[in-house]
Amino acid sequence: MAPVKSIAIIGAGASGAAAANAFAAEKYFDVIKVFERREEPGGTWIFDAVPPELDLVPGALPYQLDPPLRIPPALPTTVRANTQERFHKTPVYDGLTTNVPEIAMSLSDRRFPYGPFVPHWVPKNYIREHFSVHGHDKLLNLNTTVERVTKIAGDRWHLVLRRHDALLDRDEWWEEDFDAVVFGNGHYSVPYVPFVPGLAEYLLKFPGRVSHSKSYRGPKQFTNQRVLVIGNSTSGYDVTDQLRRSPLVQHPIIQSRHSRSLWEGDEPPDGLTWKPVISEYTADGTILFEDGSSLAHSEIDAIVYCTGYRPSYPFWDAKKNGRDLYDYEANRFAGTFQHTFVPDYPTLGVIGIPRSLTFRSFEYQAIALARVWSGRAKLPSLEEQRQWEVDRVKERNLSHRKFHDVEWDTGETEEYLTFLYRLAGLPLLDGTGLTPPVLDASTRWAIENIRKHPIFRPTRSSAKGGQGEVANEGDWVVVSPWKDSLSFI
Numbered sequence: 001m002a003p004v005k006s007i008a009i010i011g012a013g014a015s016g017a018a019a020a021n022a023f024a025a026e027k028y029f030d031v032i033k034v035f036e037r038r039e040e041p042g043g044t045w046i047f048d049a050v051p052p053e054l055d056l057v058p059g060a061l062p063y064q065l066d067p068p069l070r071i072p073p074a075l076p077t078t079v080r081a082n083t084q085e086r087f088h089k090t091p092v093y094d095g096l097t098t099n100v101p102e103i104a105m106s107l108s109d110r111r112f113p114y115g116p117f118v119p120h121w122v123p124k125n126y127i128r129e130h131f132s133v134h135g136h137d138k139l140l141n142l143n144t145t146v147e148r149v150t151k152i153a154g155d156r157w158h159l160v161l162r163r164h165d166a167l168l169d170r171d172e173w174w175e176e177d178f179d180a181v182v183f184g185n186g187h188y189s190v191p192y193v194p195f196v197p198g199l200a201e202y203l204l205k206f207p208g209r210v211s212h213s214k215s216y217r218g219p220k221q222f223t224n225q226r227v228l229v230i231g232n233s234t235s236g237y238d239v240t241d242q243l244r245r246s247p248l249v250q251h252p253i254i255q256s257r258h259s260r261s262l263w264e265g266d267e268p269p270d271g272l273t274w275k276p277v278i279s280e281y282t283a284d285g286t287i288l289f290e291d292g293s294s295l296a297h298s299e300i301d302a303i304v305y306c307t308g309y310r311p312s313y314p315f316w317d318a319k320k321n322g323r324d325l326y327d328y329e330a331n332r333f334a335g336t337f338q339h340t341f342v343p344d345y346p347t348l349g350v351i352g353i354p355r356s357l358t359f360r361s362f363e364y365q366a367i368a369l370a371r372v373w374s375g376r377a378k379l380p381s382l383e384e385q386r387q388w389e390v391d392r393v394k395e396r397n398l399s400h401r402k403f404h405d406v407e408w409d410t411g412e413t414e415e416y417l418t419f420l421y422r423l424a425g426l427p428l429l430d431g432t433g434l435t436p437p438v439l440d441a442s443t444r445w446a447i448e449n450i451r452k453h454p455i456f457r458p459t460r461s462s463a464k465g466g467q468g469e470v471a472n473e474g475d476w477v478v479v480s481p482w483k484d485s486l487s488f489i
C-alpha cells in the first residue's frame with residue numbers, strides 16, 4: 001500500500017468528528033477533508049422541525065429507495081439543484097433525550113456539559129463544538145454531498161462531489177482524488193418498512209395514514225387520532241410512550257410487537273394495548289394480526305412504522321469497484337475486519353457501523369484507522385483479517401445474533417474495544433497522536449447501573465412473550481432470544 005497522505009471523511013456526525021480529531025492528531029496526513037451534506041456538523045442529532053414527507057415502499061431497500069444521482073457528463077459544472085429525495089433529514093423529535101449515560105457516550109477528551117441523559121440539542125451542539133474546540137472547522141466542507149466513490153490506481157479513490165448553493169439554488173459539481181476514504185455517513189437515514197401482504201394497496205387506499213418514525217415529531221401530529229404503532233425497540237417504545245402520555249391523542253394507543261423489549265413488564269401500561277405482528281392488510285382495509293384478531297379500517301386513523309433503518313451507500317460505484325458493499329440479506333457490511341477495516345480495500349475505513357457504545361467506540365475505530373494509515377500500527381495479515389469475518393459469521397449464525405451487534409453482557413464490547421485499543425497503541429513519545437480511551441470503573445459502573453428506563457427481567461412464572469423463559473409447557477420451556485442489556489443502542 002502506498003503511503004496515505006490525503007484523507008476524505010464522509011459525514012460530520014460523531015463518527016466524522018472522532019475521525020477528524022484522530023487523523024489531525026496523528027500529524028502525518030497532508031490533506032484531511034470532511035464532506036458533510038448538511039449545513040452544519042451534528043449528524044443524526046440535527047433537529048429538522050419540518051419532517052420529511054417520504055413515500056413508503058414495503059420491503060424496499062436503500063438501493064431501490066436511494067439510488068445514485070445522475071452525474072453531469074462533464075465536470076466541474078454548475079447545474080439546476082437536485083430534486084431527488086436524498087434522505088438527508090434526521091429522525092430527531094421533540095422531547096428526544098439520549099439513552100446512554102453521558103460518561104460513556106461522549107468522546108473521551110470532553111464530557112457533555114451535564115448528564116446522565118440530555119436533550120437532543122446537547123449532542124448536536126457537542127459535535128459542532130468538538131470540531132471548533134480542536135480547530136477542525138477548517139476541515140469541514142459543508143452542504144457537500146459525496147455522490148460517487150470510485151477506486152483508482154494505487155488503491156486511491158476518485159470522488160465526485162456536489163455542493164448545494166442555497167442562495168442561487170444551484171448545484172456545483174466537481175471531482176477530487178484522495179489516498180484514503182473514511183465512511184462515517186451513518187445508517188439511520190433510509191427508513192425500513194417491512195413487506196406485509198396488502199400494505200402497498202393500503203398505502204394507496206389511505207394516503208397519509210401510514211408514516212415512519214423518521215417523520216415523527218411529537219403527539220401534536222396525531223391530535224384526536226387513534227394510532228397504531230408498529231415496533232417496540234427504542235423508537236417504538238419512545239413514540240408509544242409519548243403518545244400514551246399525551247392528552248391530545250385518543251387512547252388506547254395500540255402497539256404491534258414482534259418480540260418483547262427490555263423495558264416491558266407482563267402487562268402494557270395504562271393507555272396502551274399490545275398486539276402481535278400484522279399478518280395482512282385486507283382489501284377492505286382491515287388489519288389482521290398473527291393471533292387472528294383484527295382492526296377495521298374505521299378503528300384506526302394513523303399507523304406509525306417504528307421498524308428501523310437500513311444503511312445506504314448510493315455513492316459506492318459497485319461496478320467499477322468490483323463488488324457491492326452492503327449485504328442487505330445478511331444485514332451487514334460485506335468484508336470488514338473488526339467492523340472498521342476492509343481487507344479488499346485497505347485504504348477504505350468504516351466508522352459507526354457496529355451497535356455498540358456510540359461516540360466512544362467510534363473514537364477507538366478512528367484512532368486505530370489513523371494509526372494504521374500513518375504506518376504506526378500494523379494490521380494482521382489479509383488472510384487473518386478475512387478469517388475474522390468467516391469466524392464471526394459462523395459464530396453469529398450459531399448464536400442467532402446480528403453481525404454488527406457488539407454485546408455488553410457477554411464481554412464482547414470489552415474484547416472489541418481491547419482489540420482496537422491494542423492495535424492503536426500509545427501515541428509517539430513526543431505526544432503525537434491520540435491515546436485510545438480507557439473504559440474505566442466509573443464508565444463501566446454507569447453503563448451497568450444508570451438506565452433511562454428500568455429493565456424488566458421476567459421470571460419463569462411471570463414471563464410470557466418476552467426474553468428468557470417464556471412459556472412452561474410441562475417438562476420443557478420455550479425460550480425466546482435473550483437481549484443484551486445495551487441492545488437498545
Ligand SMILES: Cc1cc2nc3c(=O)[nH]c(=O)nc-3n(C[C@H](O)[C@H](O)[C@H](O)COP(=O)(O)OP(=O)(O)OC[C@H]3O[C@@H](n4cnc5c(N)ncnc54)[C@H](O)[C@@H]3O)c2cc1C
Nearest residue numbers: 011013014015036037043044098099145146185186352358
Ligand atoms: C432517533 C435516534 C436517537 C438516537 N439516540 C441515541 C442515544 O441516545 N445515544 C446514542 O449513543 N446513540 C443514539 N442514536 C444513534 C446515533 O446515530 C449515534 O449516536 C451517532 O450520532 C451516529 O453518528 P454517525 O456520525 O455515525 O452518524 P450520523 O450522525 O448519521 O452522521 C452521518 C453524517 O453523514 C452525512 N452524510 C451521509 N451521507 C453523506 C454523503 N454522501 N456525503 C456527505 N455527507 C453525508 C449525514 O448528513 C450525517 O450528518 C440515535 C439515533 C437515532 C436515529
Ligand SMILES: NC(=O)c1ccc[n+]([C@@H]2O[C@H](COP(=O)([O-])OP(=O)(O)OC[C@H]3O[C@@H](n4cnc5c(N)ncnc54)[C@H](OP(=O)(O)O)[C@@H]3O)[C@@H](O)[C@H]2O)c1
Nearest residue numbers: 097098099194231232233234235258259306307308488489
Ligand atoms: N435516545 C433514544 O431514546 C432513542 C429514541 C429512538 C431511537 N433511538 C435510536 O435510534 C436507532 C434506531 O432505533 P429504532 O427503534 O428506530 O430501530 P430498531 O432498533 O432497528 O428497531 C426496529 C424494530 O422494528 C421491529 N419490527 C420489525 N419488523 C416488525 C414487524 N413486522 N412488526 C412489528 N415489529 C417489527 C423490530 O422488532 P424485533 O427487534 O423483535 O425484530 C424492532 O423492535 C437506535 O440506535 C436507537 O437507539 C434512540
